[in-house]
Amino acid sequence: MKKIRTYNNIAAxxxxxxxxxxxxxxxxxxxxxxxxxxxxxxxxxxxxSSVLAxxxxxxxxxxxxxxxxxxxxxxxxxxxGANANAVKELVLASLLLGSRGITDSMSYVASLADxxxxxxxxxxxxxxxxxxxxxxxxxxxxxxxxLGAIGAKIANLAIDLGMKVIGYDPALSVEAAWQxxxxxxxxENLNSLLARSDYVTLHVPAIKPTIxxxxxxAFSAAKDGMVLINLARGELVEEEAVINxxxxxxxxxxxxxxxxEGLIAHGKSTLFxxxxxxxxxxxxxxxxxxxxxxxxFLDNGNIIxxxxxxxxxxxxxxxxxxxxxxxxxxxxxxxxxxxxxDLNINVLDMVNKSRDDIAYTIVDIxxxxxxxxxxxxxxxxxxxxxxxx
Ligand SMILES: NC(=O)C1=CN([C@@H]2O[C@H](COP(=O)(O)OP(=O)(O)OC[C@H]3O[C@@H](n4cnc5c(N)ncnc54)[C@H](O)[C@@H]3O)[C@@H](O)[C@H]2O)C=CC1
Ligand SMILES: O=C(O)CCC(=O)C(=O)O
Numbered sequence: 155m156k157k158i159r160t161y162n163n164i165a166a167x168x169x170x171x172x173x174x175x176x177x178x179x180x181x182x183x184x185x186x187x188x189x190x191x192x193x194x195x196x197x198x199x200x201x202x203s204s205v206l207a208x209x210x211x212x213x214x215x216x217x218x219x220x221x222x223x224x225x226x227x228x229x230x231x232x233x234x235g236a237n238a239n240a241v242k243e244l245v246l247a248s249l250l251l252g253s254r255g256i257t258d259s260m261s262y263v264a265s266l267a268d269x270x271x272x273x274x275x276x277x278x279x280x281x282x283x284x285x286x287x288x289x290x291x292x293x294x295x296x297x298x299x300x301l302g303a304i305g306a307k308i309a310n311l312a313i314d315l316g317m318k319v320i321g322y323d324p325a326l327s328v329e330a331a332w333q334x335x336x337x338x339x340x341x342e343n344l345n346s347l348l349a350r351s352d353y354v355t356l357h358v359p360a361i362k363p364t365i366x367x368x369x370x371x372a373f374s375a376a377k378d379g380m381v382l383i384n385l386a387r388g389e390l391v392e393e394e395a396v397i398n399x400x401x402x403x404x405x406x407x408x409x410x411x412x413x414x415e416g417l418i419a420h421g422k423s424t425l426f427x428x429x430x431x432x433x434x435x436x437x438x439x440x441x442x443x444x445x446x447x448x449x450x451f452l453d454n455g456n457i458i459x460x461x462x463x464x465x466x467x468x469x470x471x472x473x474x475x476x477x478x479x480x481x482x483x484x485x486x487x488x489x490x491x492x493x494x495x496d497l498n499i500n501v502l503d504m505v506n507k508s509r510d511d512i513a514y515t516i517v518d519i520x521x522x523x524x525x526x527x528x529x530x531x532x533x534x535x536x537x538x539x540x541x542x543x
Contacts, residue, residue, distance in 0.1 A: 156188075157183040158178070168443075188209065188448050190444055214359055225511075229462065252424070259286035291317055295319070299323075299355070300358035300359075309321055351377060359387070365390065388410070400423070464512070475517070477514070482509075490515070494517070499519050528540050
């Protein structure tokens, strides 16, 4: 039986993908083959040595110390794009919340609950509304920082709403570029986007170059009265800089999926409890994709959508398959193939790919690998995580 340890609320339809005759899926396995999680933080947690893979049902992997796991051969997966539509829709809500006095006006109406006289109520409704007027999105400029799965969807939606759109993404992939409307204008750098945008929405991972990107310097480059939407990660903004920008009027509104003590206490931000991906559809998409990727890896050694290993997949040619990871240096693959040749083991098919410091190989062989063969392969210098799958 293979064991999967789960964390967080993983959609049942995803968990149901694991065949029950071969997989035990629960939250308590002591020796799991793999972990399946959403936002659970693995930093500072001891990982059982049995773990071969971790699947993040979602996009961001900053809750996983990926660089610590890579040298151990632990494959980390995510589910690119699976929750992008859910986030796009919450950005749309945020654009509307940031442009009209929706929440304050609702509070005003709620404060009229004791008014029992219909004529008086009508008078107060009509008198009160002037405080909550807003402006329209059409014709305004939206700056989209990060044009990946989510950012591209939002850029295209904003074009459909009649907004002008500026995008900034120094690492835009060709695939992401294909998704993007040709009407999206490209900014050369963050400050040039900030200077021209009435609304700015962040859709980048929390990594070294992006952490704290919305700081005092960025706000001073920004257009006065800008609306900032952050449904990506709390680490992207410096809390104090946001508070100062709200107080000075540099920011007309700040909407974020990442409440922090200071922002809650300040009271001028509109804060959601990390709700971006919390739709039935997104939770199911992510769970199904993550489960399928784990099953394909554990059963066949195939790697799809890993954030630290190369993409490597091969149709099965026989029932006998070996997989292994190795340091990405010359001669390791040759040594393994020579070893197989010396043992008279015929290779039927093979695929080998590398990514940064790691290489990964799938080899289909003609005969069933013995325990002795697996041991021999494991003892080749720079080779690790040898499996017969
Ligand atoms: N609130 C929520 O529930 C959710 C939040 N997220 C967050 O949103 C982030 C983006 O998600 P996806 O669009 O699915 O990821 P993605 O990987 O498809 O897109 C990220 C884009 O950011 C770009 N990028 C990287 N560094 C950049 C920089 N310094 N400046 C500008 N662009 C840069 C990349 O080139 C890429 O195109 C995730 O990493 C996650 O942190 C994602 C899903 C749900
Ligand atoms: O699982 C969730 O609700 C959070 C999703 C998220 O933040 C992500 O996919 O990066």
